[in-house]
Amino acid sequence: MGLGKTNPLSRQIKGSTHEVLLALHHHVAKVLRYLCHVTWRELQQAFLLARSHFQDSEARAQWRLWIDAQTGLSPGRLYLEGGRPASNEVLQAFTAHASALNSAMPIQQILGFEYFDDLKIHLNCHVLIPRPETIELVALAAERLPKAARVLDLGTGSGCIALALKNRRPDLSITGIDLSPLALEVAVQNAVMLGLDLRFIEADLRDDPSDSLQADAILCNPPYISPEEYLEVEVVEFEPSLALYAPSGDPLFYYRRALAWARVLGANQVGFECHRDRVGDVAQLAQSLGYQTQEIQDQFASPRWVWAQNPGSQALPLKA
Secondary structure, eight states, rough: OBBBOOOTTTHHHHHHHHHHHHHHHHHHHHHHHTGGOBBBBHHHHHHHHHHBBBBBBHHHHHHHHHHHHHHHOHHHHHHHTTSBBHHHHHHHHHHHHHHHHHTTTHHHHHHHHHEEETEHHHHHHHTTTOOOOGHHHHHHHHHHOOTEEEEEEEEEEEEEEHHHEEEEEEEETEEEEEEEHHHHHHHHHHHHHTTOOEEEEEOOOOOOOOTOOSEEEEEEOOOOOTTTTOOOHHHTTSSSSGGOOOTTTTTHHHHHHHHHHHHHHTTTTTEOOTTSSSSHEEEHHHHTTOEEEEEEEESSOEEEEEEEEEOOOSSOHHHH
């Protein structure tokens, strides 16, 4: 979700509607008195102007997500209904979201959820928004882990990885680990709402694992961004820094800690999501501890994941 040029709608809309849309951008309170008269088409224009910090294509994609969450209506149906007054329920939702829409807050946080591997994952400002590419880590684990394996998801956040894996592989015993009690509240809520049976435990990856933990495999998508690295404003201002940044000057810190946990717990397999520039470094780190590794590319042929396993462990063979 990148920021871009100003949305061109303000130059396209004429008359009193144009004045109201400008009022939304600068004086949200004024537009609320007008909303009882707006059509679906005018509501869309108001939404797009409010999201004008984003590129037009991104703002339109956000509109489709937002209006689908409110109505479930298809784009075609909304087009046909465009000249008719918008429903009171949707107008009330728009007024409730007006301030957030007029900021760079991610649309997923405004809605309070994101879909991940076909699961509705509820979220808030205390957890990262699940990224679609992370589904590949879930898919790798679902394919490679032996039956009834005990799995730890380190830095579980919203629980999206653990929950999606449990949904694909009900036979697995999965525990999500996170330092943040506020993040764990979200993960537990998601597990309850999805009806999936797994545990969540508060623990710090910087400490040694508890003697009560057991693991055949570890999954980890840790904080790996350098504090000096550029991130979009909607990420920096609205997602938790605790889940984004590695210690300054040590981008592999949490990978070393995850591998230390794997060694202590005797986990034979470890799956990592990585910064594309550090996949080779993570693989070498795992190899130095005796693991065989495979570097896996995303759909754009960029390296993104590392799968590590002890020689002879029960799993699909790693490719050369």
